[in-house]
Amino acid sequence: MVELETTVAIEFPQFPKLPAELRLLIWQFALPHRVFEIRRETVSIRQDGEADVTKELDHDAWRVRSSDLVAVLLAPPAIRSVCREARRFASRTGSWKCVGSRPRGTGRVIRLATWFDSSTDTLCFDDSAIQNVPVETTERNGLSIPHVTNPAVTRFYFASSPSSPICISLAALAGASGKFFVEQWKRKRGFWSGVPHYQFYHDSILMHLGRSPKVHEIFGKGTDMCHTLLVDAQDRGKLRQLRKLYVEESDPAFFQRRVADWLEDIINPEEGYVQQCFKDLKDLWLKGQEDVPSSALVLSPDRANIQMRSLIEPGAVLHTIQKFDHAHDWCKETVKAMPDMQLVVHFRLCITNHDHERDQKTKSLEN
Incomplete structure (x- = not known):
């Protein structure tokens, strides 16, 4: 009996000979689908559209990256480094977007930018970024011009066609910001203009995990990693997978049984989680x-x-x-x-690699 040796091809030299339409379709499937969160410390803009580094910006969080709540800047997708054709394709709908600045020395600042692709990426707004909608007044030529610092202003940096999907926390619809969203919807312009898909979430789960293959399978790895994941509340298979990941991979120092039980309640259709969330959405609307x-x-x-x-x-x-x-x-x-609006469950991967943290603790004990 002859045994055949299994081989796995790591190169495909015939790829350039494929029809252009097929190559572009392959590049399209290779683009990552990620989420960029707009948070209170993420964007600070003056009325003329330039980044304002003097107000509403948490410099320390950006500099040290010590907070689990800091929005993580997205890197360009990995396919931009493959070849010239892939780079051109990724740049059709993706580009660098300025999201603020942080100080560097005296009188100098570093502009912060994220890569964002409006055809595949989602903008996510949580309540920390928009729970307050202060009204300011600017005087020009003797005239008082009122303007509002609100999420619509942040879309200035993300304006492109087609517009990206948007996800909003249920808490962000409370109070003054809720009235803002309703008014913008009635006008069909501003914040909601051209949005192809709306999502909302109530529950957010912070995952204190390492960077094992199981984690990479869900959150991605390298430049394509996404620290924020939005899962359809009806996709119970995916939610069970994340619950299992949380139970098996969480840092013991941060693992909480109530979070695991909470996820179980979300997955269980008899708990009426989906129905209750939509009732609360209607009440806030x-x-x-x-x-x-x-x-x-x-x-x-x-x-x-x-x-x-x-x-x-x-x-x-x-x-x-x-x-x-x-x-x-x-x-x-x-x-x-x-x-x-589609109901999703919000998962955020902690920016700290807890495998690395445990390894450091183990080495210190051995020494």
């Missing part, structure tokens, strides 16, 4: 309306009486969001105008 009539009933959670409660602070527990009577005619008509 109703609250964000400028013309909420006094006759629109706002009920207590037990529906025992009518009460007017202030909205919760961003990040509070899910079931304390102010409830509306969805059977009310005004509520039903208002909800019909709400954009079609």
Whole structure:
């Protein structure tokens, strides 16, 4: 019996001879699908569009990268280093985007930029970036011009065609920023203009993991690694995979059983997680309306009486969001105008490699 030796090809010299349409299709599939988060410390812009390094910028977090909450800048995709054709293809819809600056010495700054591809990457806004929408006034030629620092301004740096998908935390729809989103949707311009796909999330899970092959399989590796992952809440197979990864790969010092149980509840359809999230989305959309009539009933959670409660602070527990009577005619008509949004679960890979941390601790103990 003759045994055949299995070989794996690591080169494909006939690739340049393929039809151009097929080569471009291969490059398209090779592009990574990543998420870039706009956070409070990520973008700081003056009214003229130039980066402003004097306000609303957490320099220390950018410099030291010691915070788990810092947005991670995306590197150019790996295919840009393959050949000239791949580089040109990746640059069709992808480019460097300025997202702020940090100081370097006296009177000098370093501009921070991320690679962003509007055809494959998603912009993600959490509540830390947009929970406050302060109104400022600029005087020019004797005229007072009011302007708002809001997420729409940050899209100045990401304006391209086609526009990228956008994901927003449920907490970001609370308060003044919620009213801003509703108003922008009614105008069909500004922040929502040209957005092909909308997503929202309520729950965010921080993964204190190393960089094992299992982690690389989900979050990617090298320049294509993405520290933020948005998973469809209906994709229970993917959620189970992430729960298993969290249980098996988490740094013991940071592992929390309640997070694992929390993920189990999200996966279990009997818990009604998806239905509850969409109810809360509708409640916040109703609250964000400028013309909420006094006759629109706002009920207590037990529906025992009518009460007017202030909205919760961003990040509070899910079931304390102010409830509306969805059977009310005004509520039903208002909800019909709400954009079609997909519910996702937000996972963030800790920027610290916890395999490296454990190795360092082991070496110190051995010494």
